[in-house]
Amino acid sequence: MPLYNPPAGIDDFSRRPALASALRSGWDATVRGFIAETKDTTDPNLIISGLFYDQLADTSGVPDSPPTGIPWNAFPQILTNWFATQPIANQEKLANDWAEKTITTQSVFGFFRKDTGGQFAPIPITYRRQDEYCEWYVVHNGNKIERIYFTCEPPEYWSFLAQNDITLVLELYKELLHNQNITQSDLCWPYDVYSKADAIGRRNVLFKAGTYNPWNDWNTTKGAVHLTHWANSLDAEVRLASDGSVGWPQPVGPVDFHRLICCSAFGGVNRSSDPKIGGSVFSLALQGLSVALANPIGLYMQRFQLPGLRDPQGNPVPNALTFLRQSSDGQNILRAEVAPPAGAAYSLDQCTLNGEPLLYGGQITRLITMSLFGVAKRIPGATATAVAQCPSTCCAYPTNGQFFGTFPNDGKTCAQRTDADWARNLRDLADIQSHPLMTQKLLLEEHARPPEALYKILGRSLAF
Amino acid sequence: MIEPQLEGREIQGHSLRGFDTQCLTLVGLKLSDRDRARAWLSALSYRVDSLESVHQYRIIRSFGSVRTPRVLLNVAISAHGLSQIGTDVSGIDDGLFLNPMGFNAAVLGDRVDASSVPTDYVLGTTWDTTPDLLLIIGGDTKEMTDQFTEQLRSAASMAGCTSLYEERGTLLPGEIEHFGFRDGISQVGVRGTLSGVADHYLTLRFLAPSDPNATLFAKPGQPLVWPGQFVFGYPTQLPATPLDPGPPSGEGTPWMRNGSFLAFRRLRQDVAKFRSFLQQQSAVLTQALGQAVSAEEVGTLVVGRWTDGSPVLLAPTQPNAAISSDDMLVNDFAYSQGTPEMAVVGANGANRIIPAEPDDHLAQRCPYFGHIRKVNPRDLPTDQGIPGRTLTFQMLRRGIPYGPPYPTSSEPTDRGLLFLAYQTSFKRQFQVLNSQWMNNPSAPELTNEGHDLLVGQNPTGTDRAGTLRDVQGAPRATIMTAERWVIPTGGGFFFAPSVSFLRSLN
Numbered sequence: 001m002p003l004y005n006p007p008a009g010i011d012d013f014s015r016r017p018a019l020a021s022a023l024r025s026g027w028d029a030t031v032r033g034f035i036a037e038t039k040d041t042t043d044p045n046l047i048i049s050g051l052f053y054d055q056l057a058d059t060s061g062v063p064d065s066p067p068t069g070i071p072w073n074a075f076p077q078i079l080t081n082w083f084a085t086q087p088i089a090n091q092e093k094l095a096n097d098w099a100e101k102t103i104t105t106q107s108v109f110g111f112f113r114k115d116t117g118g119q120f121a122p123i124p125i126t127y128r129r130q131d132e133y134c135e136w137y138v139v140h141n142g143n144k145i146e147r148i149y150f151t152c153e154p155p156e157y158w159s160f161l162a163q164n165d166i167t168l169v170l171e172l173y174k175e176l177l178h179n180q181n182i183t184q185s186d187l188c189w190p191y192d193v194y195s196k197a198d199a200i201g202r203r204n205v206l207f208k209a210g211t212y213n214p215w216n217d218w219n220t221t222k223g224a225v226h227l228t229h230w231a232n233s234l235d236a237e238v239r240l241a242s243d244g245s246v247g248w249p250q251p252v253g254p255v256d257f258h259r260l261i262c263c264s265a266f267g268g269v270n271r272s273s274d275p276k277i278g279g280s281v282f283s284l285a286l287q288g289l290s291v292a293l294a295n296p297i298g299l300y301m302q303r304f305q306l307p308g309l310r311d312p313q314g315n316p317v318p319n320a321l322t323f324l325r326q327s328s329d330g331q332n333i334l335r336a337e338v339a340p341p342a343g344a345a346y347s348l349d350q351c352t353l354n355g356e357p358l359l360y361g362g363q364i365t366r367l368i369t370m371s372l373f374g375v376a377k378r379i380p381g382a383t384a385t386a387v388a389q390c391p392s393t394c395c396a397y398p399t400n401g402q403f404f405g406t407f408p409n410d411g412k413t414c415a416q417r418t419d420a421d422w423a424r425n426l427r428d429l430a431d432i433q434s435h436p437l438m439t440q441k442l443l444l445e446e447h448a449r450p451p452e453a454l455y456k457i458l459g460r461s462l463a464f
Numbered sequence: 465m466i467e468p469q470l471e472g473r474e475i476q477g478h479s480l481r482g483f484d485t486q487c488l489t490l491v492g493l494k495l496s497d498r499d500r501a502r503a504w505l506s507a508l509s510y511r512v513d514s515l516e517s518v519h520q521y522r523i524i525r526s527f528g529s530v531r532t533p534r535v536l537l538n539v540a541i542s543a544h545g546l547s548q549i550g551t552d553v554s555g556i557d558d559g560l561f562l563n564p565m566g567f568n569a570a571v572l573g574d575r576v577d578a579s580s581v582p583t584d585y586v587l588g589t590t591w592d593t594t595p596d597l598l599l600i601i602g603g604d605t606k607e608m609t610d611q612f613t614e615q616l617r618s619a620a621s622m623a624g625c626t627s628l629y630e631e632r633g634t635l636l637p638g639e640i641e642h643f644g645f646r647d648g649i650s651q652v653g654v655r656g657t658l659s660g661v662a663d664h665y666l667t668l669r670f671l672a673p674s675d676p677n678a679t680l681f682a683k684p685g686q687p688l689v690w691p692g693q694f695v696f697g698y699p700t701q702l703p704a705t706p707l708d709p710g711p712p713s714g715e716g717t718p719w720m721r722n723g724s725f726l727a728f729r730r731l732r733q734d735v736a737k738f739r740s741f742l743q744q745q746s747a748v749l750t751q752a753l754g755q756a757v758s759a760e761e762v763g764t765l766v767v768g769r770w771t772d773g774s775p776v777l778l779a780p781t782q783p784n785a786a787i788s789s790d791d792m793l794v795n796d797f798a799y800s801q802g803t804p805e806m807a808v809v810g811a812n813g814a815n816r817i818i819p820a821e822p823d824d825h826l827a828q829r830c831p832y833f834g835h836i837r838k839v840n841p842r843d844l845p846t847d848q849g850i851p852g853r854t855l856t857f858q859m860l861r862r863g864i865p866y867g868p869p870y871p872t873s874s875e876p877t878d879r880g881l882l883f884l885a886y887q888t889s890f891k892r893q894f895q896v897l898n899s900q901w902m903n904n905p906s907a908p909e910l911t912n913e914g915h916d917l918l919v920g921q922n923p924t925g926t927d928r929a930g931t932l933r934d935v936q937g938a939p940r941a942t943i944m945t946a947e948r949w950v951i952p953t954g955g956g957f958f959f960a961p962s963v964s965f966l967r968s969l970n
Contacts (some may be wrong), residue, residue, distance in 0.1 A: 068937040069911020071847040087715045254823045257845040307570035316580040355559025371911040401705040
């Protein structure tokens, strides 16, 4: 029976021959679990798509189409949109600058620990605001840029590895971050991690002390091994593909991707990725086609070259880009690293990229095309799950028509949206000072409210 | 919505209006004596044809053949040239402009050696081989053009300039390029007026004022774009709100006001190789699709238009002269949503209804890899975001063929296109279209959708390919090649300053 492979078919499991078989089947079960949860009939908030299927579990006998890839640009478009009304000369720099500033919040993820007095205290969590399923980390040494890591690996995979063999995770961290001094305790929670309290004050233990912490320092402030943004997960990819195949109420005719995501809110309206992915899936579903994510399910850097990188003397640097984790055919890249060649007497900040000083990882990210892959087919009897009314709607930000927020489709006009309504859409921009409408206090209060969908995902997929 | 008044006597005319002359000669000069060069450029400012001048020329010419032939002149300067005459370019944040084209040849997908030095360039590899000054001379006749060019050459010499490059482009009959396809059909319409009169627009408006699209399109298929995309100092295009003026381009560099960036690419065309490819792929597609596919049809798939210009989206089985000869129809298509019915003002003053046209979002008529679809996906969502973002990448193309029509008695012959395109950001316009889309087989629509097989380069050196897909996206047939028939042979990135900038050099 075929199994769902790790993203890009990456072969970490064979490092532990005794566990390899169990790891393979365990990961397969994990992926199937994500898919199964899109079919969870006990979830009252879930719209179960009649046209989303499990590629490996389908018994229709109808062959799948060859996998088709949906591309998007890796740079966070939310920042491009947010700064779109700034002076032209500043826009790119502002977006590049903020893209590399992590966000630290006490409770956007809704994690708590018990303090010495037995009281529950929110846990500060740091994540990257890079929300296009590609994240990067710039290794600085003072003002020098020593190297830049790029990753699109889902957190679930690493949590899965850690649950089964934390020493394997530690081994990979040391390799990928070129640091033999990383310790197991660096990667793990030092205390039990609790959920926020429910209506009657109960809390669940989400992570036991000593288990893997996906937001550990080596994956956030000191490095990047896998994705950290609250929306960057394999589960989100699966859910987006499922939601995209729902029969959302749309005008007859070709799909307007922006209108669709405003109606459905199946992802971030300001991203390059989610509208493109969901809209592409919906276009197939409109034809009555069932859709599935192709095995191995993953998010990939698809095209990534740096022919324009030059050293301080203006010479090309042909070996600066290394793909450390990728598919065997080299097409689907999970992890890349940019660094001067070994022994070079210069750092990356002294180099130029496409004729400009290399100051930010974002300059490179703008050149990366991301992809995911799906399959489609016509399954007899499968029909779209019809939704009568759009659950959501969009408004442009009052002082910036390039930035959108999504709101419940409750009949209110855009002018009636309050600052608090807007704050929910500005979670990842909370620390950017120049919100014309919003006080910092209001933003930070909103920032402290965990997004319900995220909380559910975390509670489900990360508490192994 | 009020469109900005363009400073018609300040902006050089080739950018926003285009010469569209029978001949266009490019003269590339190196400067050696700063003061003499400045004085000459200042003097030349009195001869440079402004937007107002070129606009008048184009209007007069549109009345017919009763006119006095003219020669038009514009001037562009490289970053190196600007430094030579004492202009500080350090405030310009554009790596293409700040370097010779050869420095970024690999970025552009051009063939390079192990040291990233372009192997096919005849100019622009280094600053030494890049003109400091590019004279753009448009003439109604070859004789006039040559005569004026000679005068300029002589004057340049007295100003201490040496000639580095000179090439004359000539319109081919039917305004085709050398492969035989009608060229230059699709251009965005630049917003802006030429005087204080509100409707004295630079770009003629054909849509009836009552048409709901009248504020978005100049005519069917010609969207209106804010002028800051092409000339510094004016409002730019905003992706989500096309009716709103965006922040002005060129803020912080006042000397750039009313100037434009000009990308010049010398593209050699190998017509024999292209035609051979079409013949070969005709057989490939005939076999793969189980139906006869002619070489002409392969070419149409590669370009997205038939040779007469009729778009394959509107004319899926054969060229359609009724479409290709009608300015209101020849560009009236959109891939994602199709086009709505539009009312245009007819010759007799009565409205003419242009019918709605269907979409082709599944690429069943114009394939994903079709040249015109790759470089301008129009209303499609792309890897770069919402459809409106595509307008922010567009340039004003002013290219013209060089070399004799194919074939001559002495083949192979150097022929091709002098690609000229105006914009205000090389990296956000030219480079996106060139590197992110044209040379990228996995954008803007689908992963592995294919290269632009007409013009696109494959920097990896592997085969270029394009795949025809069914409505589900499954491959039906793939055409591929290791050959190139458009060979970039160099060029440069220039700044075409305002008239007063030139004048101030005295």
